[in-house]
Amino acid sequence: MIFKTHTSLFALLSFCLFAQPALAEESMDKMWGDNSVASGSEGSERAALFRDGNYGMFIHWGLYSHLGGQWQGETFYGIGEWIKRQMKISDADYMAIAKDFNPIEFDAEAIVRTAKAAGMKYIIITSKHHEGFAMFDSAHPFNIVDATPFARDPMKELADACREAGLGFGFYYSHFQDWTAPGGGRGPNKNPDGSQATFEQYFREKCYPQVKEICTNYGPLSFVWFDTPGPMPKEFVSELVDLVRETQPNAMLCSRVGHGMGDYESLGDMEVPLQNHEGLWESCDTTNDSWSYAWYDQNWKDAKTILHRLVGTVGRGGTYLLNVGPDGKGRVPAPAIKYLVEAGQWIEKYPEVIYSAGSSPWGMSLPWGDITTQGDRLNLVVFEWPQDQRIYLSGLETPIESAALRTGSGELMPLQWTQQGTWVAIEGGALTTVQTSGLASVIELKLKGAPSVVATLGVHPNVATVMPAIFARVDGATQKRIGWMEKFGEWKHVTQVGEWKDGGTATWEVDVAVAGDYHLELTYRGEGRPVWAIETDEGQSLQNQQAGTSGYHTYPFGILNFATPGKHSITVSLVEGDPELTSLKSIGLAPAR
């Protein structure tokens, strides 16, 4: 997923400020600047932490944390660090907040302890976000040491604590957007003396000198995470890249530096991709909804959700960067710590599932969980045990050497497996509730050689299978990735099939383990009451009408029969309904009992 289009994220964000339809069909290439990466970093030494760690902590912390999503008694429910811009707080009012910012409870060592207990290998923190406030000691006066009663440099404290504990450390720096510095992206366009401010001026007077400060005053950095390059000219990005390379030869640059100059790709926020993705990449996510602290935001990902998203990201071939937002006193919210540590205790028992683990040969998640690899060994991570406690795998060509459930105390409980055509069923006979409860179980499958898999979509006989539109072959319709903000700054992305022409179809090639009846459901959005037709290669068909709603909704369409197991195709077409407004997100099949 490499976007070469130079339409900027900046442009997209502006678009979304003014038009916020629930489902704006914005293609991803408009959201990003050039999100490609320079090649050659993959095997490098500086990529080692990133490649093998697979899990890091992101921290959004700034003056906005003191507001916590509230200004003059009113709550802003979007991502908290955007409050200045979204609530149109004046520069003077905003800069004055610094006088009240006194995060006396900030405890760098406690944060490092949490990250370690969570199983994370590094921390990346906002040294300066779009608001323009430096959370470090800077020659520019709008900083935490000179402008607040706190008068400490928490970045120094955190950098030291990370080094002490053997964690990697890196800085986020908003290089284009600076809302309070004259000439900064979306900042004031006039200088205090009334003269015109330019981006070059902001770059020379603030951005470049500050990047030099973060790169020279805090010891070795593992990452410099620039963000939202917008329309920033290449010459400036090059200067920053050169500066980082000279001063921090071991720092990894994320693709959001712009102009294809990063070492690794940063994917769209808050998502685990559906398909395996090549190269070095990261998915950044939040423990709740907002990146920065927001007083109302209690939508925490629990330990199981954190693990599922982490294993899913590693299973797709990536690295998971998970954010916490300390409050105005410097405290990381207790629920975030609780769930991170719970997930960390699980990782401590099953480290090989995460660290230095490879992606799943199936190229996608599976209905019961996900898979990571260590050489010839597969880690089957079961998040939802089917009732019959059988785990099915389709298309595995490499013979199995052994199968065992890891008990978590280092013991292996042998499991049996049976081959049924292109499928393997793994079962324990009498797995107890204890063995199948907990956050997730790990089945270790040793293979007689490197895993070889025919990655067809498997229709599982004992658990519902959802098949997203990204896996469909589309003819006479448009398969497209769209993104929208659900709340301000909360990105959602879907690959859907829409713009149906007459006779247009979406077809899923599937491998059915067991012949029989399956409930078929469609997830789509639309208007009025669309009519859909579904047909299999065996001539089994369904046609039915359901409601069309503005958001994606799942509707049952009937029972579909497969007379024989094995390879089949399922073809969906829109029979009636607005061909432009009706879009299909996924189909699902659940065994009828």
Ligand code: JFZ
């Ligand atoms: C940016 C910031 O604006 C935001 O405040 C936060 O720091 C986040 C981690 O990064 O927001 C983005 C950047 C890129 C996309 C979406 C939000 N994107 O391309 O989908």
